[in-house]
Amino acid sequence: MLHGKAKDEQWNNQIKEKLSPSLQEEIPFQDAAWPLPFVPGLEYNSPAHGTWNIVHMGMLLPGSHQIYVCGANCNRGVILTAAEMNAGDRFSFVEIKEEDLFNGQMEDLVIEGVSDILHKLPKKPSVVLLFTVCVHHFMGCDLAYIYDTLRSRFPEQCFVDCYMDPIMQKEGLTPDQKLRNALYKPLPMREKNLKQINIIGNDFPTREETELKTIAKAAGYTVKDITECEGYEEYLSMSESFLNIACYPLAKYGAEQLSKRLGMKFLYLPFSFHYDEINAQLKSLVKEMPGAVMPDTSLLRKRCERILQETKELVGDTKITIDATVVPRLLGLTRLLISHGFSVERIFTDAFSAEEKEDYLWLKENAPNLKVCATIHPNMRVYPRNPQEKILAIGQKAAYFSGTEHFVNMVEGGGLHGYDGICELCQKIQQAYQTKKDTKDLVVRKGLGCESCI
Incomplete structure (x- = not known):
């Protein structure tokens, strides 16, 4: 009998023999390959921008100042993000021009550019989040030398190595994961x-x-x-x-x-x-945690079941769509709702989480006709968004692609967790069913929960 990794590899090989990623933008769940249901290629970027990017995350660190060293095209996006959230005073950039790629002075450009910015700031920050980019990888730039020099010039500032390198998006740690690690590098060793x-x-x-x-x-x-x-x-x-x-x-x-x-x-x-x-x-x-007491989970479960039932009675057979940006475990949420009688018609995702293999198998068996729809497929730019009936969406992208004003406006789990998280999400579903939102105005704002000047 196979166990652990060997068993997973055998299972994955069996699935690969049966299913291949689809060239289409929408398929039934029974045809969805694990873990990538769609063939990668040219990508479409929808106007639903509520998920946080590296600029939003960097602003969480109190007393920090972000500096990006990149070309004008890359700079455009991060500059606009900082401007939209009215945080331009905590953001600077050093622009790389074409000649900088060939003159052998990239290290000097970064060091002198960052030094100039810090000398001109009215108040020096406690932490400098310095973002290098793809081109620095391509050039074999001596990042260690850059950081050593800056730290010797500015000993009172903490320099944190950060990365905006989307070339790493498909393999290894993503820029998102790297930054969620980098944000805690300034923490020193202290007594516990x-x-x-x-x-x-x-x-x-x-x-x-x-x-x-x-x-x-x-x-x-x-x-x-x-x-x-x-x-x-x-x-x-x-x-x-x-x-x-x-x-x-x-x-x-x-x-x-x-x-x-x-x-x-x-x-x-x-x-x-x-x-x-x-x-x-x-x-x-x-x-x-010594001294902590385990709650009565049977009561918590009963509360969840009661609120799920109340929510189902309210929304009835209204068609529901869900997208992968609303919670990290899209398939788990989909399974919960379907198993409680909700009419989940479609999910929007480009990949399945490695943590959700069990839910993937359950849905293949119990919801084979559930539609799986890509979000970055080029055909999504002309995806029909004029429903003839009421649709309840959970997530911004689900709302945008479904063309509905009834949606749960939440990303990345929204601070929910555990039994309480399920109950609170049900409350949000009830509110979304009963109240319309201005979808076109809300979903285009970057970084849900951050200040927005638009």
């Missing part, structure tokens, strides 16, 4: 406070009502989160926590690295839609 824990790598504060927070605070623990730090000193106090918790998949790597570097314990507790997994997560949390 056994009554303080961190939530690492989120873009949104975790809801106070989540079991994660209520268990910790009831037992007298302080919960630190970069999204809630008022200043640089409070941010540095995260070094004193004895336990790091990652709830967002793309934050797992960074939380693991921080835990190893500073000698902290680590738990990965993703937002799950399976009651048994939530129970296991809560048990592991309580185990790591």
Whole structure:
């Protein structure tokens, strides 16, 4: 009998023999290949921009200043992001021109450009997030020399190596994962406070009502989160926590690295839609926190079931669409709703999460006609967006592609977690069903939750 990796490889090979990625933009779930249902190629970028990018994430670090070293075309996007969120005073750039690629002075360009920016700032930042790009990889640029020189010139500033290198998007760590790691590099080694824990790598504060927070605070623990730090000193106090918790998949790597570097314990507790997994997560949390008490999960489960039933009674057979930007586990949410009688008609995603193989198999068996629709396929630019009936969308891209004003305006889990997260999401679904939103105005704003000047 095969176990572990060998069993996974055998299963993957069997699936590959049966299914191949589709050239079409929409397919039934029974034909969806694992883990990539669509053939990669030319990509379309929809106007739904609520997900956070590296500029938004960088602004979470109090007292930081971002500097990008790249060509004008790459600079355009990040400059506009900083401008839209009215954060231009915390953002600068050094422009690379064509001659800089051949004159052998790239290192000097970066060093002198960054030095000039810092000398001209009215107040020097505590942290400099310095973003290098793809071209620096191509040229074999001596980044170590650049950072050593800058640190010697500006000993009071903390320089953090950051990357805007989309060439790495398909293999290895993505720029998103790298930045969620880099944001915690300034944290120094400090004596540990056994009554303080961190939530690492989120873009949104975790809801106070989540079991994660209520268990910790009831037992007298302080919960630190970069999204809630008022200043640089409070941010540095995260070094004193004895336990790091990652709830967002793309934050797992960074939380693991921080835990190893500073000698902290680590738990990965993703937002799950399976009651048994939530129970296991809560048990592991309580185990790591002396004095914490396990809640009565049977009552929490009953509350979820009651609110799910109330939500189903309200929306009835209204067709539902969901996209992959709303929660990290799209298939888990889809399975939860379908298993409770909701009429989920279509999901929008370009890939399936490696964490959701079990849900993938369940949906293939129990929802073979569920439509899987790409979001970056070129044909999506002319995808029909004029429904003849009411559609309830969960997520911005689902709302845009479905052409509906009834949608849950949330990205990246929205700070939800555990049983409370399921209940709160149901409340959002009810509100979306009952209330229209201005989809065209809302989805084009970059970085949901950030300030927007448009």
